[in-house]
Amino acid sequence: MSSTPEVYLDAASSQRLHPAARDTLIAALERGYGDPRRLHGAGRDARILLDNARAVIAECLGAQPEEVAFTASGTEAVQRGLLGLAAASGLSGIVHTAVEHSSVLHTLAWRDSPAHASVAVDGTGRVDLDALAEASRRDGVAAVAVQLANQEVGTLQPVSDVDLPRSVPLLVDAAAAVGHVVLPERWDALTASAHKWGGPAGVGVLAVRRGTGWTNPFPGDDALTADGFPNVPAALAAAAALQAVLTEREEVAARQFRMVEQIRTIAAALPDTEVVGDPVARLPHLVTFSCLYVGGDEIVAALAQRGYGVASGSACTASTLEPSHVLAAMGALTHGNVRVSLDRSTTEAQVDGFCAALTEAVAGIRARAGL
Amino acid sequence: MLELDCRDLPCPRPIIELAKALPSVVVGDLLAVVARDPAARYDVPAWCRMREQEYVGEDLADDGLPRFVVRRLS
Known part of the structure; x- marks a missing residue:
């Protein structure tokens, strides 16, 4: 054989895991086991690691630390992101490109609305910006979802040129792009997934700009960070990987x-x-x-x-x-x-x-x- | 019109049958593929574009299954 x-x-x-993430993960497994909400030593240690991870990821994404939350996956980040924007707006419609990741399409199917709209792409996979602008101005539109890069064909979307009404937030799914291309400054919400950039699986990222309306669409506190125990070592390893990836x-x-x-x-x-x-x-x-x-x-x-x-x-x-x-x-x-x-x-x-x-x-x- | 029964053929067999049957049709004539395969809806038009034939459109076969019609151009 x-x-x-x-x-x-x-x-x-x-x-595969970036070498920088591997070293950090092993070190953080030793130190990051405590509950970061507790005030004892182990809790404080975990809190420091988690805050550090969040600060690093925020800087890498061009965001403030308080604008960033970890999720269990990129898919969960999209679900919380889109449904949270809709919940805050009181509207239900999501406009999206026809080539968004299935996590976007499944979220729309789960929360059906007559105001949802799919916008066509050309033969290269690039969205029709005029049609997107037109669709985003129809009644009932809560948010617009445009990926930064397509996960299957690699085509970049011109997210900085998307023309939306001021009241309609733009969610940029950057899962396929983070670590590979320069990120745009233009987004109101942004989603990503660590195992796509060389971090561990099970770490998604949802960022929502301060001033953008977002309400927790799921059970629990109305906080960007979901309820449930955070995977502190994986979050820190994800941050270390992203930092290393951006350097090279x-x-x-x-x-x-x-x-x-x-x-x-x-x-x-x-x-x-x-x-x-x-x-x-x-x-x-x-x-x-x-x-x-x-x-x-x-x-x-x-x-x-x-x-x-x-x-x-x-x-x-x-x-x-x-x-x-x-x-x-x-x-x-x-x-x-x-x-x-x-x-x-x-x-x-x-x-x-x-x-x-x-x-x-x-x-x-x-x-x-x-x- | 020559109608190819590809009802029970998996992807990409309907397109293979289409390519094989093309020479048996006179230039300007139609031929059709009947297929359950969900990829045929996209791949018959894509085949026409790549092989420079005309995609005429989709209608229904006698049993109600989708039928994809092509005109031989060359």
Whole structure:
């Protein structure tokens, strides 16, 4: 049996823990076990660590510490964020781009409203700003949700150019983008997830600007921070990871951008293959393409067999057997879809190896299909 | 019109059948794919765009399942 380790090319699903986070996590496990609401020594220790984590994350996001709360996940941050903005406004409508993360779509489905509206994107996945401005001015709109970058195709949204009425807050889902691109100053609420930037899983972040109306939509105190015992060591490790990631961001992003450019070129040169998403206004580390006549599950398996771990938005790889709503909204081919996302350790040799494996795998699958 | 019965074929087989059947249709004529596969709704138009054929639209087959109609252009 070959013991070559898998080349992990699915950082956009979850990053391996950043070394800075690992050291901090181990140290914080020793010190951060107490209840930060208690006044004894262990409680005070935990409180210091948690406040420190919050202050670091706030600074990294361009926020004040009191504007930032930890949640159990990026999904929970979106749920608390959107529903809390709606609860404070007394209105129920949420306007969003058609390519938002499923956490946004599920939140809307759970709290249905005739004032919800989905705004179309173009073939690159970029939202129609005029249609967004128009939709946000209709009656009953409580908030607008626009992601900073798309988790499947990497296209960046022009969040700083979104034109909203003063009374309508903008929630920016930055989960796919934090640590990879410069964050905008323009947001009223912002959400993120630590395991997407190299922190531990189970740490989400919800930030709400002072002066933005937000009311707890769930049981418990009307505080941005949810009730329930906080995971202090994980929060501190998430903060350490983000700090470290931002320190190296420019250098890592430039390298990843070039390697992704190479994958885009190789994939585009394959017969009947379409590279999806904006070629320039995109995340540095992520690329998606679709190959005609190839099953998403087949290509993922064929690449895994050759030692490369990738994701797919094709229906046959989804638990629901529904194709990706992102690819569908863009009018892109939904089958034969491959998403490749690099991490800070990905090398040029690994990318070269992947490109060779991809060419071979696609040709093999098509030959078996009789095409 | 040539109608391809892809009712019980999983993604991406309906598109593979469409590609294989195209040469049997005269340029300018229509052919249709009947499929339960939820990806077909997006992938037939995407295939037409990529292969430079015309996507005519979606209607219903005799049994009420979605049918996706294509015109051969080349």
